[in-house]
Amino acid sequence: MAGHNFLFVSMDAALITDLAWQIHEEGHDVKYYIEADSDGEIGDGFVPKTDDWRAEIEWADVIIFDDIWVGDDIGTGELAQDLRERGKAVVGGTPNTDRLEADREYAMEVLEDHGVNTVEHHVFHDFAAGIHHVEEHPAPYVIKPLGEVQNVKRLLYVGNEDDGSDVVDVLRAYEKAWGHRMKGFQLQRKVEGVEIAICGFFDGERFIDRVNFNFEHKKLFPGNIGPSTGEMGTSMFWAGQNRLFQETFGKLEDWLAAEGYVGSIDLNCIVNETGIYPLEFTPRFGYPTIALQEESLESSTAEFFYDLAHGDDPDPSVHGGYQIAVRIVLPPFPFDDEKTYDENSRNAAVVFETASRDGIHIEDAKRVDGQWRVAGENGMPLVVTGKGDTMQAAREQAYGRIDDIVVPNLYYRDDIGERWIAGDGDRLLAWGYLGP
Template identity: 85%
Template sequence: MDRQRFLFVSADAALVTDLAWQIHREGHDVKYYIEAESDREIGDGFVPKTDDWESEVEWADVIVFDDVWVGSDVGTGALARELRERGKAVVGGTPNTDRLEEDRGYAMEVLEEHGVDTIEHHVFRDFDAGIQHVRENPAPYVIKPLGEVQNVKRLLYVGNEDDGSDVVDVLNAYKKAWGHRMKGFQLQRKVEGVEIAVCGFFNGERFIDQVNFNFEHKKLFPGNIGPSTGEMGTSMFWAGRNELFEETLGTLEEWLAGEGYVGSIDINCIVNETGIYPLEFTPRFGYPTIALQEESIESSTGRFFSDLARGADPDLEVHRGFQVGVRVVLPPFPFDDEKTYDENSRNAAIVFQSDSREGIHLEDTKNVDGQWRVAGESGMPLVVTGKGETMQQARERCYARIEDVVIPNMYYRDDIGERWTAGDGDRLQAWGYLGP
């Protein structure tokens, strides 16, 4: 394809560095804007930057937004819609698709309006009302904060007690510690089964035929224990528009076309022998999901997103096996502690024991005179990926690449992808959700 000009916009934290780097390496012109002052060094030395993205709009052939947030407010969907109305090719959402992530109650309403069964859920703006509901309707619940505070991933709580007593205790604690910031929360009835996310790419009119199915690993420690994080790793594969897709994202194809949505949209679900139960939307790129999707895209990434933004039907070639991605992190992740970060992680050198950078993806990283260094303040420098014909082969390739990385104090989960081989894959096949 002809050389294109891509403008990447992080209207809050820097998230899309690796995609910008990938497309830049393919020979396209790239400019990257980061709003958060603490993140502005991320990507230095890897991708060209701009201090004013709005002044680059006329320069750009394709504009890519990486998230729904503009600082502490939802808002990139409105920006993307305005740019489309000006005739620009944009990867990004709309105000209503942004709301799918910001307002979980609204997201469930949209699904229900399109005939999708949802788990029993209730939105509360008052802690005492939520506590009373659990006491009157005892059961295990999941607590999901609403609004800006939902980005504090460790606040998501999955209840274990049949009478809901642990959920009551947690809500009482949140009322004291977070009542000034947590303006609301959703209580969702806990359902047992296989957790799987269905991810489609939408071109403004329809989904492309290739569908991505991925398995998130949000807890900090192996065995799925410890505090919740944004994500510690992901395993995935690509398939067609099967039953699992058609009963979830597929039901929203006409609605998304009416919105003019362009980009990746993901719906996380619990699946069991009785049905498919959506949990939440990600109407944007997932992180580190997009890095792993890059690993599996075997055609031009730049052409794919250029075609997608223009409403074309992209010619996407993907790896037909399995893929595994692992986030490599540093202290104090997933917590905020400036002193610990300064002493253990800030500006740390990233060393490789070979010349290969295959499967190495950027998160909070910069390049200073050829030396890779940790950047920003989050302690998430890299995502390492691997692919194979089986999940086990993908795991082995990924973890072999991690062994090539040396960063003092680095840590990561060593069990990404094991759930598939331990039985999740067999259960999904037996229930018939992964057929043609």
């Protein structure tokens, strides 16, 4: 593949550094723009930067947006749509696909309008009304904040009590502590089963044949306890357009084509013996999922995204087994505490005990005079991946690689992939979801 020019754009936090680095390492010209001043040093020494992404538009053969957010507002979908109308090849969304993540009620309406099954859900803009609903219809619910505060991951609450009493208590506490910022929330009836995310890559007209199925691990501690984070790790595999795909994204293909969407789109679901119940969309790259997807591509990453952006029938070769990614974090992640970060994590050196960097992916990292160091403000320097013919083999490779990394005060979950081994895979197979 001849060299091409790739422009990466982070209109909020710097998230897409690793993909930019991978494509740069494959020999292509890359420029990376980061809007947030606090993240400006992320990627230094790994990828070339630009201070003015608009000045690079004509230079770029492909423009890639990493998220839907422009500061505190959604907006990259509008930017991507405008660029496509100017004839540019863009990986990114549209105003309507941005809404799938930012407006949970709209997302459910899109699913229902296209014949996709949904779980019972209600949106409230008043805490008293939400509390009254739970008291009138007692059951376990999931609280999902709406709007800007939905990015405060620890506010998502999964109820445990059959009468909903714990949900009522949490809503009352949220009203006192967050009522000035939480302008609305969705109550979603809790469904038991296997949580699985269906991830497809859309080229503006259709999904590619290969579908990514992944399992998020959002809680901070092993055993899925502690505060919610963006994500502590992912296990996954690739398959064809099976029943899980056909009953969800298969029904949305025409809608996405009408939108002109290009890129990764993910639908997190609960699956059990009675059906598939979508929970929420991620109409963008997932993190750290994209690092794991890169690792599992056995053909050129740059060629895949070039073909995807141009609608040139992308046909990537992917690893046929299982893969896991483990996020390496530092204090005070997932919380914000500048003093703790300054004392424990800022500019910390990342030391490798081997020469190999296989399976090592960067998030909040920089390279200074050849030394890898922690960058930014969030304490998420690395993602470490592994793959194998079985989930256990993938786990052994990933955690073996982590053993060769030295960063003072690092921590991570040591159970990524265990849910699959403990029975999730068997249940999905028994319920008939993992056919060809």
